[in-house]
Structures are given as structure tokens and as C-alpha cells.
Amino acid sequence: xxFGHKTARETETVKAEHYIEIGLEKDLYAxxxxxxxxxxxxxxxxxxxxxxxxxxxxxxxxxxxxxxxLTDTEYHIRRFDAGHVLRSHYRGPxxxxxxxxxxxxxxxxxxxxxxxxxxxxYNIIDQFVESDPQKYVTEIQIPINKLVCSG
Numbered sequence: 001x002x003f004g005h006k007t008a009r010e011t012e013t014v015k016a017e018h019y020i021e022i023g024l025e026k027d028l029y030a031x032x033x034x035x036x037x038x039x040x041x042x043x044x045x046x047x048x049x050x051x052x053x054x055x056x057x058x059x060x061x062x063x064x065x066x067x068x069x070l071t072d073t074e075y076h077i078r079r080f081d082a083g084h085v086l087r088s089h090y091r092g093p094x095x096x097x098x099x100x101x102x103x104x105x106x107x108x109x110x111x112x113x114x115x116x117x118x119x120x121x122y123n124i125i126d127q128f129v130e131s132d133p134q135k136y137v138t139e140i141q142i143p144i145n146k147l148v149c150s151g
Contacts, residue, residue, distance in 0.1 A: 009088045009107050011144060016082040019051040039123040043101070051078065053122065080120060085141040086113060089124075093133035097121070097140075104142060114145040 019040050022031045028050045037052035054077070086108055090100045101119060108115050125137040 009086060009104060011084060011113070012087055014080075014082060014085050014087075014141060017080045018054050019078055019080070020054060021076045021078045022050045022052060024048070025050060039126060041121040041123070042118055043121060044118045084144040085120075086115060086144060087139065087141050090138045090140055091134075091136065093136060094138075095133075097138065100140065101142075104140065108142070108144075116143040116145055118143075 017040075020033050020037070022028055022034055025048060028034055031052070033052040034050070037054055040051045040053050042049045042051070086104055088100070088104055090097055092100075104119075105115065107113075120141045120143075122139040122141075123136070124139055125135060127133075127136070130136060
């Protein structure tokens with residue numbers, strides 16, 4: 001899939017993923033884990049929750065000397081369950097990502113796909129790698145509730 005193609009979408013099965021929930025955007029830069037792991041953001045209709053992706057607990061433990069209280073950090077470990085998602089890559093500034101989410105929702109409706117009311121965003125290229133927001137790359141996954149059969 002080319003990152004520059006904003007309309008490419010696909011359904012796929014994804015494996016379970018773990019992350020450390022950091023919280024709201026105002027809490028983001030105060031958390032040391034934000035600087036050591038890739039960023040994930042969960043968009044809900046009301047808010048954005050930020051987190052840091054980890055492959056497994058061993059990833060986290062390898063940074064114990066950098067984290068003041070591992071037990072507190074482990075308390076915030078969450079998991080995205082394995083399942084089916086509508087997936088797309090978005091290239092551009094975060095301020096325009098809502099338009100892309102709307103196009104994904106329209107695609108789902110046209111193809112009788114029922115989506116969850118939240119989306120998961122993995123920052124692939126962000127402000128720490130690229131200064132030009134037009135070149136940011138985000139993978140977006142929206143969990144699929146079910147395929148709707150008509151007829």
C-alpha cells in the first residue's frame with residue numbers, strides 16, 4: 001500500500017497489541033514512556049486517549065531503569081484484542097485526519113460493514129521524525145463489528 005494514496009482501505013485480521021495508556025493530550029509529554037515507545041492514539045466520539053505501543057512486558061521491563069515506578073506503569077498496560085479491522089494509511093497533518101475517518105466510514109457503509117465507534121491510530125512518521133506535517137503517516141484501524149448482509 002502506498003502511503004501517499006489517501007483512499008486505500010482494506011479489511012484485515014490483526015493480532016492483539018499491548019500499549020501503555022498515558023491519557024489525554026495534556027498528560028502526554030509528562031510521561032517518560034511516550035519518549036521510548038511508538039505512539040498510539042484511540043479516538044472516540046468524545047476524546048482522544050494517547051498511549052505508547054509495547055510488544056510485550058519484556059519491552060517494558062528493559063526500560064525499568066528509566067521508569068521511576070514500574071508497578072504504576074504496569075497498571076496502565078492495556079490491550080487491543082485481535083480481530084477484524086478496516087485499515088487505512090493516512091498521509092498528512094493530524095488536523096485533517098477527521099476527513100479521512102469520514103471517508104473510511106463512507107466506504108464501510110457502502111460495503112455493508114458495521115464499525116466500532118472508536119478508531120486506533122498508530123503514528124508511523126510523526127513530528128519527531130519529520131518536520132513537515134504533510135509528510136506525517138498514520139495507520140488507522142477501526143474495529144469491525146460485523147458485516148451486514150442485505151437481502
